[in-house]
Amino acid sequence: MIDPASPPRSLPRILLAEDSETSAAIVARHLQGKFExxxxxxxxxxxxxxxxxPExxxxxxxxxxxxxxxxxLLRKIRHSDVPRVKDMAVLVMTTSNDDNARQEAFTNGASDFLVKPVDALELRARVTVHQKLARTIRELETSRQMLQEQATTDPLTRLKNRRAFAELGLRHFALAQRHDIELSIIxxxxxxxKKINDTYGHPAGDQVLMSVAHVLTSKTRASDLPARLGGEEFGILLPNTKRSGAALLADRIRVAIQQSQFQLGEHAITVTASAGVAAYGLDGEESLERLLEVADRRLYLAKQRGRNRVIAMN
Ligand SMILES: [Mg+2]
Structure with missing residues (x-):
């Protein structure tokens, strides 16, 4: 019985390379109704x-x-740069007496063989097995990517989360050490x-967090890495950036946040932010942790000195 709620499924698509019209017609007929x-x-x-x-x-x-x-064709497929093509299931049709062709096809990376004239049941069985296997592998890869994405993304702001920030931070820190590359963090x-949350409610607070995340994304370069570290705290990793450059960027972000008016219901409110900056080399060379400590201490100083400011030096 057909479930009316499920969308109509299109047939799996098979590519048949065959110069003989007769042979092609036979294969097509055997696969009819099950495959396109x-x-x-x-x-x-x-x-x-x-x-x-791509289907x-x-x-x-x-x-x-x-x-x-x-x-x-088989060699071209196996040497493709496109994973979808490179890993494609390829079934090679040979005549029963051509062992050399089978050996060569096997060496070239054939997934399976069919002997001409092809038997209808054998053809359908083999194509079905390879098509299902290909689909399962694709689904596994998709869910692996989704899990990876979930594990490294903050669901509210869509920025990287603390975990991803730490992982990428360590990687960039190691690069900075090895190749003496600039690296700054904000x-x-x-x-x-807390006052925004208490006064206007948590949905309003979430809206402010999303807007700040948007400012961070729009003000940074593609190679920079803005992340939500937790609560109302954000971090930005800036590869190839000197401390003075990071301080300038932090201040541009600070100004942009201050200038954006947050419309919360009938209230238009102004939000400000404070930031601390630290750089590999000037503020420490031993660990990322140490750099974060320095940046945190400067952030604390910025708060102490009246907020809505950036501190990049002691
Ligand atoms: Mg031929």
Whole structure:
């Protein structure tokens, strides 16, 4: 029975490279109803169709074909820079007496073999196995990427979280040590954030956090790494940046935050932030932890001296 709630599923797409119309028609007929078959008349045609159709899940190829042979097609696929193409399931069709072709195809990275004339049941069984395997591998890869993304992203602001900041921070710190590259960090904290939450409620507080995150993203370069370290505290990792440059950027961010009016219901409120800056070399060379301590201490000083300011030196 068909579940009316589930969307119609399209058939898995198979690419068939075969110069013989007769043989192609037989294979297509065997797969009819279970798979959608794209037919390429030679290896080059197949290669182009493969590039243009990311939905293709399995390739079935003949060996002898004009312009580009099945063996050459297989080699091109296995040497592709595109993981989807490189890891494609490729089934090679040979005649029963051609052991050399099978050996060569195996060496070239064939996933499986079919003997012509192909048997309908064997063809369907093999294509099904490879198509399901390909789909499972793809799904695993997608969920691995999603888990990775969840583990490193702050769900409210979509910035990197503390964990990702620490991991990437360690990596950049090691690079700075090894190659003597500049590295600065900014630690920034929204002033009187508790008061915003208490006065306007937590949804308003969340809105302020998201806006500040937006300022951080829009004011930094693609190579910089803004992150939410927790609560109302943010960190920015700045590779290839001197302390003076980081201090300037921190101040531009401070001004941008102060200038954005937060519309919370009928209230327009002004938010300010304080920041501390520290740099590899000037403020420590032993560890990232030490740099963070220095930046934190300067942030604390900024708060003590009246907030809405950046401190980059003692
Ligand atoms: Mg042929």
């Amino acid at each position: 078959v794209l037919h390429a008349r030679d290896g080059l045609d197949a290669w182009n169709l493969l590039a243009a159709n 293709i899940e399995v390739v079935i190829t003949d060996v002898q074909m004009p312009r580009l042979s099945g063996q050459d 630690v920034l904290d929204i002033d009187h954030f």
